[in-house]
Amino acid sequence: MPWLSTNSLKIDHLLFFTTFLILIIAFLGIISNISIIFTIIFFAFVSLAFLVHFRNIKINKWIINLISIIVIILPFVNFSLEDIVIPSVEALALISAARFLSQKKSREYFQINLLALLLLCASTLFSFSWTFLLRFVLVFAISLFSVFLITYLKDTAQQYVDRFFLKSVFKYILFIIAFCIPMSIIFFIFLPRTPYPLFSFGLTSSKTGFSSLVNLGDVSSIQEDKSVVMRVHIERIPQEALYWRIISFDNFNGKNWTRKEKISFPEYSTIYGKRKTYSVLLEPSYENYLPLLDFPSKIYMQNITVDYPAVYKTSTPISQPLKYLAESYIEYEYYESSVSKNYLQLPPNISDKTKKLVEDITSKAKDQEEIINSIMEFLKNYEYSIRELPRGNNPIEDFIFNTKKGNCEYFATTMALMLRIKGIPARVVGGFKGGSYNPLGGYYLIRASDAHLWVEAWLNGFWKRYDPSSGRIVRYKESFVFNFLDYFWNKFVIAYDFKTQLHLLSNLKSPRIPFKGKLLFYFLLFFIGIIFIIAFIIYQKNRTPLKKFLKLMEKAGHTRQKNKGLMEFVSEISDENLKKLATNFAELYMKIYFKDKDFDKIDMKRLNFILRELGAYIKGRGSKNKGDN
Template structure:
């Protein structure tokens, strides 16, 4: 192969180094320290080699380094597969390849590896900034490809970048067509590595004291909601998540009974208006689809459970969007005995103090509703503190919390309340989910963060069915109205909330945050969550009802084929316009004159043409003279160095009167 004989110039190698640096840079924070150090070290060494042609590292040493680095990656991750280990291995190899740039083939390998490594960024994060960054990186890689290809002449840096930009711009339509029409299948085509979903946060299917308060310190987005109509008030914005029936005194879990399916809305009666809205849920690796209490309908394929949850068939691992209908005021009707039994389950060894308290309430009340009221009064009157960092609790957390520490987050209150209710003979259960949310006026949607995670209780009352009771609201009513202020929490102190902010600076800052989140939301909605469902919707709108895989593939093929055919025909049939700006300006001027009915003959020279034009339109003599004179000087005169006169000609032609005065 001829390429083997080529030795790459320092300039070319600098291009490759720049491309590799750009590609590896975003990965480095995710990599263990030794890989970061290794990559930076090799990069600096390469830079040194470029500036001072020193001894190239011997082949033996490189081979040894390669083996050692692969082994290190293997021992660090105990595998070479998977997202982290795979990317680490690629980075190490790419860095080492830089020390072995001898032939064109080496350079090509570096380029192709770089293209691949750029894409792996998307396995970790898919935000707009990273997409923009990747575009820039791709541009530089393509420019490097141009630099290794055009070795015959020394071209300026800008020309490679320009060529790369043109190439990318040409690829853009095909990229868009592929994006829209490439058949999307539910779930990945091949199994993603096991660790692909690590780091997804969200509600868990069990609740222990401290579980929600730790989640509540995360500012990450849980989901976003657009209401098709006015949004409900804060006290109604409870987003229903897992319902927990069973407790062992410390941990709450769904129990078996809760996940039984039922037909929506079953016996539930609407006691108010229905709310319709769309939810864009972040992936959280669990099946539940969060919806406003009480959800009765959902637009995606899901199961409705006996405790009014919507569960997806498989864990939600990527962002999905669905529409739902909820009845904020409802009556769930009678309670069947197996459910009643589950709703009265108590752990073994409820402490006598707790039982005493419950018995006391029962004795003083004539119905269940009064029991609930007494419990809320109890929470309100006793010195309970709502805090994000409650003290640790021992073996019997309910007893300890109720009578000793009296400092807790929502899960403490909900758990204690439900235990008390069940002890008093009132069917009750814990519901986890989110409460509140923040309105984004820029994007007109509600943002619900992990910090809005919440736990509350539901009791069943004979006349009303399941009723939501939030003991936290009795202790800290502000919690319902305002989001937590994550910056102001200290251990053991009462929780601080974000109240009205009046400062201009603070308000502008909030507004900017809203705007950024709104842009992100659009990106999520239209780019990242463009999945099979959205694709089907779009194709249906375009007239492909029930488009099958095959039809989509065919459409894609036809579209791309059509594109290429069009380009080929265009290249074949077009009359190439002049690339010379002087000639372009001249021909524009001729067109202007043609509109005045002075058409230049096919072989008419500029001077003859000018004479004819002046004879026909003496009032244009000045312009015609100056344009013709300048044109002749530029086109037929001695070549000039500066482009100032070209600009002048273009300006004159632009100012040329296009209609007869």
């Protein structure tokens, strides 16, 4: 690119690139949520824009308008009322791309910047992760730069800028950002926020939660999903205790597990174990169930219903990140005096072949514990896999006798059924297993791929956890830094809600820290002061010598018409002294301007010197006139 090597850059190209950057950064926020076709169209427009810009092709306005109309309509061609957000965002993205394609003057550049900003805001409808902050800061900085350029272009009609100019612009932008960050932190903390989300569109998202019905093979689809389900702030606990319980199932009909909503609590139950308190930051799951460390005992949250056994539910589906505090027992002993008959239910299509197999396996067992152990031992012969799962009419028998390959669902289901055949009450529990610990943040990160199903059996009055597929699952290695960032973003930004705000404010009001409030006040005052000073400096510097000159001349009663050249304007001044000074200025200015030279420091000094002289003269003349009157 030859224009890069020269010392002065064409504003037009610079603007084109900055706008391109802004557009792309904003678009990347939504790229994973919109349809691939529109992504392709978007990039086609953008690359076409490059061609149009650098080949200097002029496209008729009506073509662009037609394209704009088409791209607005296109995403809505097959939309449903349920999901109006995605087509709207798609249309927005395409309009900005079409704008980018059109001939661009300062007005269009402003428009594209604005559209990109909207696009960025729209991306928060899909995901509000820390990358948004990154994108936002980038777009903010580049937009600032772009706005500087646009105004400069508009005010001075200069075609080129030099590196010196760019350097100073960068300086201002850094200043502005440096002062915006503390300000926005202050606003973030104090600006009142609603206790409820303002925009809760029922966005369809990938399902990562368990529902009250689990088809065999369902969990495997979750297991391939690497998205984060939750983060649990807790001290490190033994790996074998890391079971995150969500829901338990009692009823198996041969194909899927369901739960009876109303199983009554037993007459007497008790639990011993190590008590752990922890906080959970849950990503939206669009389900009502709350995952908790097995075995949960308490949750510090309102409007939660608890079903037997330890199934915690919210009243509405979780569509926003949710933070809650809870308490659980690990390495527990859980006693229940009686058990529901539901835990002995068998599907109608269970064959004698299966029953006979169970008898064969457990023939040597003397008591219930040995039965369980022999079943566990038997299942070790089976292969763990999350692909090519049996899905026929009788998937469990397929698993047991034919494929001998399955994931935790098949293992757990088979074990539960075998236990039930042998008259041992058993249930299947759905949740997550494991999670990777982040020692710096002190939290466990649980992904959808950690989804798991295991078995609980009622043995001599104690419910015990059995995991027939334990140790078979390959775990995913975590990228440390990004998850850490993600965690902090969620913990300190997303989870900062109305309640936390109130809490913080009431703390501020308390008499214990009155001096801090004062400090904050000074702090604010200081920042506002500095911002004003910077704004003033920028204002001063941004005024070109010509503008200053014309303003001074206006003060002296000479307004330049647009069709008058500078020399012509100056030559019409009647006051000889003023004319002389003004001519000096005009000559010097023109000499640099019309030779297409850059205003260097010495020139600026000279020009400003003349301007000061002019200002002093005009002032002196003004006061003299007053004196005469």
